[in-house]
Amino acid sequence: MVFETLLAWRKTKPQDPFEPASFPRLVFQAPVKLLLFNVFHLFNYLRSPPTPADPPIRVVCISDTHDSFPEEVPEGDILIHAGDLTNDGSVSAIQKQIDWLASLPHKEIIVISGNHDTYLDPRTRPSLSEEQREGEIDWKRIHYLQHRRLSLTLTIDPASSDSERARLLNGPKHRRIRIYGAPQIPACGPMSVHAFQYERGRDAWSETVPEDTDILITHTPPKYHLDLSLPNGMGCEHLLSEVKRVKPLLHVFGHVHWGAGQMVVWWDGCHDAYVKGMSTQSRYTGGLLNPLLWWNVVRVAYRGFKGLIWDKVWGGQGPRTILVNAAQMRGNTGKLGNRVQVVEI
Template sequence: MLLLLQPPNPFEPTSFLYLFLTCPVKLLLQHAYRLLTYLRTAPTPLEPSIRIVCISDTHTLASDVPTGDILIHAGDLTNSGSIGSIQEQLNWLSSLPHTHKITIAGNHDTFLDPRTRPSLPESDRTGRLDWKDVRYLQHSTITLSISMPPPSPSSRPSNPSRTRHIRIYGAPQIPACGPNSTFAFQYPRGLDAWSDTVPEDTSILVTHTPPKYHLDLPLPSGMGCEHLLAEVRRVKPVLHVFGHVHWGAGQQVCWWDGCQEAYQRGMQREPGWSRGFLDWRLWRELVRVIAYGLKGLLWDKVWGGQGRSTRLVNAAQMVGNSGKLGNPVQIVEI
């Protein structure tokens, strides 16, 4: 029993028994939120749509990547972070057939952060990367103009323009999870490194860290950033791509409504069995998640309303800490 109550590894899934014993109400809150958001109709892409292929956390390895209009890599190209290993990944990405290729750095891409570059062997501290046709974003934006095929005679496109402009912002910083001397782009956990940093007209946001409580193994504590979540809520991009937490790989639609707000407030409550089980404010947020979630579901299924949302994608391909790629490549149509 003592072993069951020891703090879990935040980068590994926590056992159901541990969560049941330590935070039972939060466990209910999480499952209620996931179910109610899963049952809602996914946002409808424009016609014709743009196919976004999302990968992350390849850690020097290469995988089979489906074709698409835009390829996004959300960081951790490498393990060692050396200039040579980064260049090998760039060569691989450049060989892929996608017209547009975007990447950011992750905490393992040491060379790309001047603060951590001195930790590399001297031979890996200098030199220049050949980015080829890969566009690297580091607190920067790129606007892609994508020519769409002509509409079929029988269809009426929802977007009459034959060119779509997609504005992508990328940033690599993450809450600290390892040595500052070697892990790149870290900031102290709890520090606000995000407020008012993402342009309001961003269509696609690419970060390495997840937003807190979403695809980041949210229980018992969550490895994402609460300030990033607030920034995503402010900007409400169509798509947010990230990685970092390998076990969190997958997709989720975040509806910016009362259900999401109650879920976030509940997850922020202090953990602990007695504090959680007897915390009437936490129970109140659980009731609100169910009430607002059912309201949103009814509005969706009966009246066809959807509201503002962001599709969240954890594109990590590494399976846990196995050293092998195996998580599916994530594909989104927008």
Template sequence: MPFSLFYASDSPFEPPSILGLLLRTPLRFAVYVTYHFLTSLRTTPAPLSAPPVRVVCVSDTHNLKQNIPDGDVLIHAGDLTNGGSLSELQAQIDWLNSLPHQHKVAIAGNHDTYLDPRSRRTLAEEHRNGKLDWRDIHYLQHSSVTLRVPNTKAGSNGHASTHSRRLKIYGAPQIPECGGPEHAFQYQRGRDAFTDTVPRDVDILVTHTPPKWHRDLPLRSGLGCEYLNREVRRVRPALHVFGHVHVEAGKEVAWWDESQKAYEKAMARPVRGLIRGLFDVGMWFQIVLVAFWGVRNVLWDRVWCGEEKGTIMVNAGLMKGNTGRLGNKVRFVDI
């Protein structure tokens, strides 16, 4: 998480300062650092096939373009545009179609106004009349697609054999409300818009919002969705791609274990201020659990070579914070 030392913006999209965290919620800061440090010591889940399928993950391009590395599957997790007009969307679609990836998948973000019939009404008439030509892009809106990716493997006899790898991808654009009626696919914060919506056999989940507490802004109130987090825990896909919170771009692994449960419970506890916070017995208990299970899991992984099935979570936002320019690293995952 990109902390600043002293300065903190009032914007919910910006990270708080370290000084502010120490004065307002020191134990939450401690549990955040402990959990992410111990999780970072574990090995990334092994690819499901050899050779693996390379998935290139992008999001939040906001009308702009950036060099994209090659791969088997390209996923755009929403906010293709800034104003959401028909012409802006078509320009980004044409750019994505010009890229060499064999398979391309896209969903909408809250800035992609035209794609939601409710927010489309806020556009001027000349920006909302017409049709989009998605061409080779699979546009997902509460729907899924099954891709067949050729997978060439060298045999022991020196001859290569080609098989087809199946990947099921589900995409959903809805986000907790964060703006006016011009923003697409919003629902009232606190409302359950995800439970039992994702098929159990999904390999890759694509949403625009983060799951609460993961590649989100957990040391503020968080912009992600707690119901999405529960749904990802239920389905446990190999990969979850999202965006929306630019400053949290990056990759982490959710292991769905006791350490993660304790971390999420700690993050959900109310902020009590410096003095009351330091005497929050429940928070201290969660810190102990995060540390105990975190160390145990690192030893199981690194010393005893135990294998666990986790979900790789990628916040694929390319927008550099709220600067209006791209610059974040393009993430890719081999699965």
């Protein structure tokens, strides 16, 4: 009876991958991965947050504004927009977003493209009408990164810091931050219209991000992280490998609107087991009879408990990256509604 129910469920209308799957669907489709996902995120939640440098740099993160303007953008040292400024990708629409961004008070403003910013990709630009292509983009004081690296030296005023130690320091302090931005995403629409796409499964990332990168900005999420991870994940597995190799302090992205939020990835055995389990393929039984998948659930629990003891008892933290899905659009509603993400590094 159970197997008949599972088979019947699989024959129902396919789930839109950019919409969250319902809990009953996940219970039938991927019950073991549902357990794995929640065990991993429970241990991740219980760990202490990483300690920022002193004085810290305050990074404000937004993405996927799609022609709209958030009502309130918190103050900060750096403002990052991780793509999809517009809906139609025309010059005039992009310029409106740039004009708004440039008017904000942040010391440095950094922007990358998204798949809806059609004009910015020479391959998709011909899909726009002549009127949509008319004019030139004036980036003003904004740093636009398209497979490009940027090094900034920021002056941090201790008087404006929440850090007690920073307020006691004499005079402003300078911090150098290295940033890399790249817009490419796994294909999610017509190649001639959606910008910077590559075929899903293709490796468009390995050895592309400089090793000394402090902040990485992409449009796509890394797979299984703030990307509607269940049942399949909409991010890129090759980007995940690249983020693990480089281990930036901060990785900002968007694209998957329902994945908005932030989390810390600790590059340890618990995370390795989580990724291995989530990438394990099971047919018909949703993983219930897959010993490899169950073994990774056990590994996540064991490694997660060890990491928690290392953190809470010994005060150890280890290599980590703060991941931020900064999408402002509330799902596919066409309206902004997600919180602007703020991180201190």
